[in-house]
Amino acid sequence: xxxxxxxxxxxxxxxxxxxxxxxxxxxxxxxxxxxxxxxxxxxxxxxxxxxxxxxxxxxxxxxxxxxxxxxxxxxxxxxxxxxxxxxxxxxxxxxxxxxxxxxxxxxxxxxxxxxxxxxxxxxxxxxxxxxxxxxxxxxxxxxxxxxxxxxxxxxxxxxxxxxxxxxxxxxxxxxxxxxxxxxxxxxxxxxxxxxxxxxxxxxxxxxxxxxxxxxxxxxxxxxxxxxxxxxxxxxxxxxxxxxxxxxxxxxxxxxxxxxxxxxxxxxxxxxxxxxxxxxxxxxxxxxxxxxxxxxxxxxxxxxxxxxxxxxxxxxxxxxxxxxxxxxxxxxxxxxxxxxxxxxxxxxxxxxxxxxxxxxxxxxxxxxxxxxxxxxxxxxxxxxxxxxxxxxxxxxxxxxxxxxxxxxxxxxxxxxxxxxxxxxxxxxxxxxxxxxxxxxxxxxxxx
Ligand code: UD1
Ligand code: CA
Numbered sequence: 001x002x003x004x005x006x007x008x009x010x011x012x013x014x015x016x017x018x019x020x021x022x023x024x025x026x027x028x029x030x031x032x033x034x035x036x037x038x039x040x041x042x043x044x045x046x047x048x049x050x051x052x053x054x055x056x057x058x059x060x061x062x063x064x065x066x067x068x069x070x071x072x073x074x075x076x077x078x079x080x081x082x083x084x085x086x087x088x089x090x091x092x093x094x095x096x097x098x099x100x101x102x103x104x105x106x107x108x109x110x111x112x113x114x115x116x117x118x119x120x121x122x123x124x125x126x127x128x129x130x131x132x133x134x135x136x137x138x139x140x141x142x143x144x145x146x147x148x149x150x151x152x153x154x155x156x157x158x159x160x161x162x163x164x165x166x167x168x169x170x171x172x173x174x175x176x177x178x179x180x181x182x183x184x185x186x187x188x189x190x191x192x193x194x195x196x197x198x199x200x201x202x203x204x205x206x207x208x209x210x211x212x213x214x215x216x217x218x219x220x221x222x223x224x225x226x227x228x229x230x231x232x233x234x235x236x237x238x239x240x241x242x243x244x245x246x247x248x249x250x251x252x253x254x255x256x257x258x259x260x261x262x263x264x265x266x267x268x269x270x271x272x273x274x275x276x277x278x279x280x281x282x283x284x285x286x287x288x289x290x291x292x293x294x295x296x297x298x299x300x301x302x303x304x305x306x307x308x309x310x311x312x313x314x315x316x317x318x319x320x321x322x323x324x325x326x327x328x329x330x331x332x333x334x335x336x337x338x339x340x341x342x343x344x345x346x347x348x349x350x351x352x353x354x355x356x357x358x359x360x361x362x363x364x365x366x367x368x369x370x371x372x373x374x375x376x377x378x379x380x381x382x383x384x385x386x387x388x389x390x391x392x393x394x395x396x397x398x399x400x401x402x403x404x405x406x407x408x409x410x411x412x413x414x415x416x417x418x419x420x421x422x423x424x425x426x427x428x429x430x431x432x433x434x435x436x437x438x439x440x441x442x443x444x445x446x
Contacts, residue, residue, distance in 0.1 A: 003095045006049060006097050007052070010043075019229075024056065024059045031242065035237075038106035043113060046099075079198030081201040084187060097117055097121070098177070098179075105227045107241070112218070127214065129218055130216070132220075133173045136222070157194065182208065242263060249268070253272035254270040255274070258278040262280050267286075268286050281298075289309070295313035302319035303319070306325040309326060311329045315333050324344065327340045327345070338354060358383045362388065364391070365390045366392075367393075389410065395413045398414070404419060
């Protein structure tokens with residue numbers, strides 16, 4: 001019986017010299033996630049039985065980023081065929097289909113990967129399916145040479161191609177799906193007698209044809225196959241991903257008033273009827289409930305916002321911000337590692353860090369939770385319905401009871417009981433006629 005299981009090899013051993021970076025190329029982020037994780041995310045919809053990521057030596061961060069998937073080290077980069085060979089031991093006796101992807105080509109859609117697998121499993125039973133494209137500028141891509149019946153005959157790398165072959169516009173996008181039963185015998189026969197003295201995976205096609213096995217091409221738009229080699233490529237890919245994410249957000253029922261100015265992360269989750277005003281940035285790990293309004297120039301990361309809340313303009317939600325239903329977070333407010341319960345209001349010029357704010361509490365303009373004493377961070381607990389006057393400093397650890405009131409300008413260093421009023425500031429004194437006495441000259445006694 002034919003084995004319908006799927007394994008995937010992701011080639012990611014390249015250091016990416018042209019990135020001029022200390023970071024391995026595929027760890028550079030697009031929409032807040034390393035490129036290689038985009039490939040893994042698209043792949044996950046195909047539910048492969050095994051995934052092996054081929055990495056270069058000394059790339060521990062890369063192994064961590066792709067965990068729990070297995071990594072194998074390719075000691076020396078001797079070509080794409082050698083890269084796939086590095087995964088041989090990890091795939092052992094696997095005999096299903098083997099999809100080869102590149103870690104630096106993050107735009108390939110799950111539908112495209114599925115189309116390759118479907119083509120591999122078609123009646124003609126091709127040994128290899130190659131993803132093809134017709135780029136506006138074919139440049140140095142490998143060229144796909146077809147036979148008169150439209151089957152794929154061989155791939156010739158640009159450096160090894162004749163002028164006639166270079167004139168071919170159908171190019172190799174790089175991704176390939178192999179019949180796992182034939183893959184290893186093909187790889188074993190690939191040599192490095194070519195311009196780069198590399199082991200080309202693309203040679204597998206000619207070898208399969210020599211075995212009289214069929215090979216096929218699945219063609220897609222070149223947009224999906226942009227490979228990242230330098231920072232300018234990275235920016236181009238980011239743009240495309242952002243466009244996709246904006247369209248997905250709108251398709252999911254969010255209003256983006258000026259989509260081009262909104263920046264998403266791959267994992268941003270928006271409920272229905274969320275309204276996002278211009279110039280909002282969603283860093284990684286943000287989820288937004290239904291009907292939330294996020295006003296202009298807000299920056300959010302690792303934050304949860306419950307239904308009906310309003311955020312901004314000019315709000316900053318940092319990791320661990322949990323905003324309850326219907327809460328209001330206003331302008332120039334920063335929230336970090338803090339829970340703001342239902343209906344609470346933090347409207348103006350405030351820092352809330354390492355804190356909990358009870359339902360319907362009202363936090364006055366300029367309130368600061370003084371969470372850090374220079375050594376450790378401490379918690380501020382504010383009870384439900386509490387009223388914090390403007391410009392209060394709450395020196396943590398401190399607890400403000402439910403329904404308590406804090407006088408404006410107070411520096412609160414001790415706990416305040418529920419429903420109590422606490423005022424901690426210099427008492428006001430007034431001196432009648434003081435200004436006139438001063439203007440007459442000389443000393444102005446109080
Ligand atoms: C490859 C194809 C070319 C195709 C192009 C599409 C071959 C021989 N050529 O060329 O036909 O048009 O992709 O982008 O396959 N890698 C390893 N180990 C290695 C070599 C490469 O992991 O030993 C990884 C690289 O990090 C990269 C990917 O494989 O992610 C592709 O390798 P690269 O050298 O960029 O191939 P191209 O020359 O672009
Ligand atoms: Ca490349």
